[in-house]
Amino acid sequence: MKKKVLIFLLFILVLFLSIFKVYSYKTDVKKNYKVTVNLKVGTNLNNIFKQIGIGDSIFFKVFLKYEKNSGKNIKAGFYELDGEYSYKNILQMMEEGRVKYTILTIPEGYSIKEIGKLLQERKIGSEEGLKKSLGKIKDFPYFTPNGNFEGYLYPETYYLSVDTNEDEIVKAMLGQFLKKFPSEKYLNKKIFYEKLIMASIIEREAQLKEEKALMSSVFNNRLKKDMKLGSDATVNYIYDYTKRRMYYKDLKIDSPYNTYMYKGLPPAPISNPDYDSVIAAINPAVTDYLFFVVxxxxxxxxxxxxxxxxxxQKKSK
Known part of the structure; x- marks a missing residue:
């Protein structure tokens, strides 16, 4: 009897070791894959694994559940498998978030129209699509008069999925703005919006970071003295920044954005400024300056x- 029990236990052990050996082989063996999958937040993982061609494998299912916590550490993104991979390789790639990106750089001081043109050139969007995506935003914590998000599309280099669209781009830019300027830190939203307008002007006027606070002091001093801001940048915004040089005839255009014609700030930002420009607008240098010339x-x-x-001006000519 004892001998039979021993034989049975030995059989079970051999069987277990055999299954374990096969299991280890199946999870380590590499196969050739050539597939791309877009794993978005909320996507059913089983569907993604079936697209890859591994979802129906019992060995993969066991490996995923017991060794990879049922895929709970997998990160969303656009994945490209082109070559030989094992189950372990595939899941490690997804846990580390080694996704295939498209890189999009939004330059400092671009307007929404310029960003739309950039998206069109990159064939990942358009100005119309950008505005439609912005129109879907309902819970943004800062002022957006008449749905105008000019000023909030933060200039940065973004790493986006290769099949990105305007919705994803808008989410990334607004999200980055809120990281830089948390709404709970700036409680007076009216004052912040005025500073954002000022920052957008500074961004288009200043070329050197160290001059931004000085330029801010000039515009603030002019406002205090009830002088017109007289910024070429605000007028060029009316012309969609198509003017390489402003002439006196250009300054005669009647618009609330013409700060040669109307006192005070324009009604909204004229560009999307970076962090330094906004901080300069919030904290201008203390000077008596009223003018500047390049x-x-x-x-x-x-x-x-x-x-x-x-x-x-005479000396610089």
Missing amino acids: TSNGKHTFTKTYKEHLEV
């Missing part, structure tokens, strides 16, 4: 009087 290599000369301003 002199060389993007550098500006700041002056206190119009007479000084004219003298600098």
Whole structure:
């Protein structure tokens, strides 16, 4: 009797070791794959694994459940499998989030129209699609008068899925803005919006980071003295930034964005500024400057009087 029990136990052990050996082989063996899958948040993992061609394998199912926590550590993204992979390789790739990206860089100071043009050039969207996506946003915590999100599309380099669309791009840009400027930190949304408008002007006027706070002081000093801002950038915004140089005839256009014609800030941002421009708008330098003129290599000369301003202009010509 004892001998039979021993034989049975030995059989079970051999069987277990055999199954384990086959299981280890199946999870380690590499097969050739050439497939792309887009794993979005909320997507059924089983469907994704079936697209890859591994979803029906009992060995994969056991491996996924008992060794990979049923896929709970898998990250969303666009995955490309082109070559030889084992089950372990595939799941490790997905857990590490080694997705195939498209890289999109939004330059500082671009307007929504310019961003739309950039998306069209990259063949990943359009201005119309961008505005439609922005129109879907209902819970944004800052001011967006008449659904205008100009100023909030944060300039940054984004890594997006290769089949990205305007919805994903908008979500990324607005999300990055809120990371830089958490709404709970800026409680007075009206004042913040005014600073954002100022920042958008500074972004288009300043070429050097170290001059942004000085430029902010100029515009703030002008507002305090009830002077017109007189910014070429605000006028060029009316022309969709198509003017390489502003002439006096260009300054005669009647628009609330024409800060040569109307006092105060324009009604909305004229670009999408970076962090430094917004901080400069919030914390301007303390100066008596009222004027500035570009002199060389993007550098500006700041002056206190119009007479000084004219003298600098003559020298810089």
